[in-house]
Amino acid sequence: MALLSVFTPVLAVVLCLVIGFMLVKSRETETSSTSPSKTKGGTKGEKRPWVDQDLQDDTDTTAKEGDDDDGDWGDSTEEESLAHVPYSPLRYPEETMLQRSEEFYTLMNQRRSVRFISPEPVPREIINNVIRTAGTAPSGAHTEPWTFVVVSDPDMKHQIRLIVEEEEEMNYRQRMGEKWVQDLARLRTNWIKEYLDVAPYLILIFKQTYGILPNGKKKTHYYNEISVSISCGILLAALQNVGLVTVTSTPLNCGPKLRLLLKRPANEKLLMLLPVGYPASDATVPDLKRKHLDDIMLHM
Amino acid sequence: MALLSVFTPVLAVVLCLVIGFMLVKSRETETSSTSPSKTKGGTKGEKRPWVDQDLQDDTDTTAKEGDDDDGDWGDSTEEESLAHVPYSPLRYPEETMLQRSEEFYTLMNQRRSVRFISPEPVPREIINNVIRTAGTAPSGAHTEPWTFVVVSDPDMKHQIRLIVEEEEEMNYRQRMGEKWVQDLARLRTNWIKEYLDVAPYLILIFKQTYGILPNGKKKTHYYNEISVSISCGILLAALQNVGLVTVTSTPLNCGPKLRLLLKRPANEKLLMLLPVGYPASDATVPDLKRKHLDDIMLHM
Numbered sequence: 019m020a021l022l023s024v025f026t027p028v029l030a031v032v033l034c035l036v037i038g039f040m041l042v043k044s045r046e047t048e049t050s051s052t053s054p055s056k057t058k059g060g061t062k063g064e065k066r067p068w069v070d071q072d073l074q075d076d077t078d079t080t081a082k083e084g085d086d087d088d089g090d091w092g093d094s095t096e097e098e099s100l101a102h103v104p105y106s107p108l109r110y111p112e113e114t115m116l117q118r119s120e121e122f123y124t125l126m127n128q129r130r131s132v133r134f135i136s137p138e139p140v141p142r143e144i145i146n147n148v149i150r151t152a153g154t155a156p157s158g159a160h161t162e163p164w165t166f167v168v169v170s171d172p173d174m175k176h177q178i179r180l181i182v183e184e185e186e187e188m189n190y191r192q193r194m195g196e197k198w199v200q201d202l203a204r205l206r207t208n209w210i211k212e213y214l215d216v217a218p219y220l221i222l223i224f225k226q227t228y229g230i231l232p233n234g235k236k237k238t239h240y241y242n243e244i245s246v247s248i249s250c251g252i253l254l255a256a257l258q259n260v261g262l263v264t265v266t267s268t269p270l271n272c273g274p275k276l277r278l279l280l281k282r283p284a285n286e287k288l289l290m291l292l293p294v295g296y297p298a299s300d301a302t303v304p305d306l307k308r309k310h311l312d313d314i315m316l317h318m
Numbered sequence: 319m320a321l322l323s324v325f326t327p328v329l330a331v332v333l334c335l336v337i338g339f340m341l342v343k344s345r346e347t348e349t350s351s352t353s354p355s356k357t358k359g360g361t362k363g364e365k366r367p368w369v370d371q372d373l374q375d376d377t378d379t380t381a382k383e384g385d386d387d388d389g390d391w392g393d394s395t396e397e398e399s400l401a402h403v404p405y406s407p408l409r410y411p412e413e414t415m416l417q418r419s420e421e422f423y424t425l426m427n428q429r430r431s432v433r434f435i436s437p438e439p440v441p442r443e444i445i446n447n448v449i450r451t452a453g454t455a456p457s458g459a460h461t462e463p464w465t466f467v468v469v470s471d472p473d474m475k476h477q478i479r480l481i482v483e484e485e486e487e488m489n490y491r492q493r494m495g496e497k498w499v500q501d502l503a504r505l506r507t508n509w510i511k512e513y514l515d516v517a518p519y520l521i522l523i524f525k526q527t528y529g530i531l532p533n534g535k536k537k538t539h540y541y542n543e544i545s546v547s548i549s550c551g552i553l554l555a556a557l558q559n560v561g562l563v564t565v566t567s568t569p570l571n572c573g574p575k576l577r578l579l580l581k582r583p584a585n586e587k588l589l590m591l592l593p594v595g596y597p598a599s600d601a602t603v604p605d606l607k608r609k610h611l612d613d614i615m616l617h618m
């Protein structure tokens with residue numbers, strides 16, 4: 019009995035330690051499973067008083083990871099060692115600049131996302147030039163972290179379609195659960211992507227999230243998603259410039275399946291899928307308007 | 319004494335609970351400060367057997383959030399209700415397409431990131447047209463989630479410079495801690511951003527992470543960063559088209575400070591800062607090369 023009363027505090031301590039350990043463990047699991055949403059946009063250890071409303075820049079998160087990086091793209095150590103050469107591009111008179119800026123705006127303003135693509139063939143060399151043009155985009159530390167997979171093989175296009183439609187149908191059916199009153203027939207047209215078979219080319223754009231150094235180590239590609247998206251912007255401009263159409267799409271959840279289908283390595287992730295061709299003769303687009311300059315620009 | 323021996327287990331329990339609570343707390347802090355890197359790329363509850371090497375697409379994360387979204391940008395409910403109109407853009411003969419694709423590639427391939435910008439004034443209307451052009455980019459569900467702040471006021475430019483340089487200097491000094499043998503003078507040129515005073519215009523590009531619905535609720539802008547980056551790609555093309563230069567920069571950690579300086583609302587986050595003008599007469603660029611087409615494109 020005396021022995022027991024001596025051991026009682028010891029037992030209590032052991033019991034509490036076990037409970038404490040379980041608490042820590044459960045909290046850990048909870049945090050790791052909820053953290054993707056909690057930490058979206060990044061959290062920093064350092065307190066910054068000017069950050070309000072839990073809004074932090076994604077660039078901050080990137081910055082924290084990128085201690086070998088600079089805000090200016092291209093100031094990489096590699097590039098610092100490169101010789102500098104004079105740069106004196108063509109300079110236009112002011113009237114020419116004004117005219118060119120108006121013409122380019124008019125051309126780009128005619129661009130629309132088009133889902134009705136003609137099966138007519140398009141010369142390969144034009145596609146090559148369009149991709150070459152996309153490859154002139156700037157990128158973080160000049161990593162050029164993009165891979166453009168151009169698919170014209172009908173079987174491969176069809177396999178891509180099957181993967182995309184399967185995922186899209188799942189997305190829509192999940193939506194149907196909430197909005198079951200909506201017209202199934204109308205929704206159905208949304209997960210059927212006929213253009214994936216019909217368009218003469220599908221361009222699948224992968225971002226390379228990291229590279230492999232000569233010593234075999236991984237090298238993070240900072241700003242890879244922004245870089246590849248900029249490159250896509252230039253690609254869209256190049257397509258519009260030759261009269262070809264596309265629809266910007268980011269196939270939901272299909273990335274890993276499509277990456278395996280196209281045998282792309284693990285460091286590449288699908289960012290965008292663009293079906294490319296001439297518009298179908300009966301192509302239509304929604305009658306939408308763009309914001310006015312005053313609604314997107316401020317001058318100070 | 320008997321009273322004490324009765325209370326000993328109770329005291330031990332209390333002590334353990336306190337220790338356990340402290341452990342949980344400390345673990346919590348630790349997890350939240352390390353999670354940005356841990357959860358980079360996102361984690362999904364659902365297991366997907368084809369996802370290997372802990373690589374998951376960022377698009378998947380976005381998709382999870384975007385249950386009212388579609389892979390095709392523009393299939394928003396809002397847009398579904400819009401009337402469709404015929405779309406028949408200009409069609410060029412094949413030879414013209416080929417020629418245009420070559421000319422546009424040549425033009426874009428001359429673009430370089432330039433840090434030596436001339437103070438010469440540039441007509442405002444040209445900048446307006448360039449921003450108009452950027453505003454023609456596609457965006458998720460046609461949200462057009464971009465704000466272009468054009469700064470030409472010398473005081474404002476200087477305040478921006480001070481904010482950017484302060485942060486850049488901190489970044490470099492942290493690097494210095496590790497690479498103290500490196501030449502301070504050489505590094506110093508990296509955090510001095512003279513062009514922020516000199517360039518006639520600074521264009522600060524903000525992404526609108528969410529919008530406000532008529533009922534006052536927040537509306538997430540899906541793919542806002544990708545959309546705004548695409549828009550920046552078109553902006554870079556438009557600048558190159560008129561013979562103006564810039565350097566793509568994503569100022570580290572400065573977003574919140576610059577947002578407050580420019581009085582932008584909390585839903586906007588700085589994505590990019592572009593100093594814009596003519597190149598200085600003695601401008602130089604690093605003698606770097608771009609990847610060959612075969613290194614960025616695959617055809618199947």
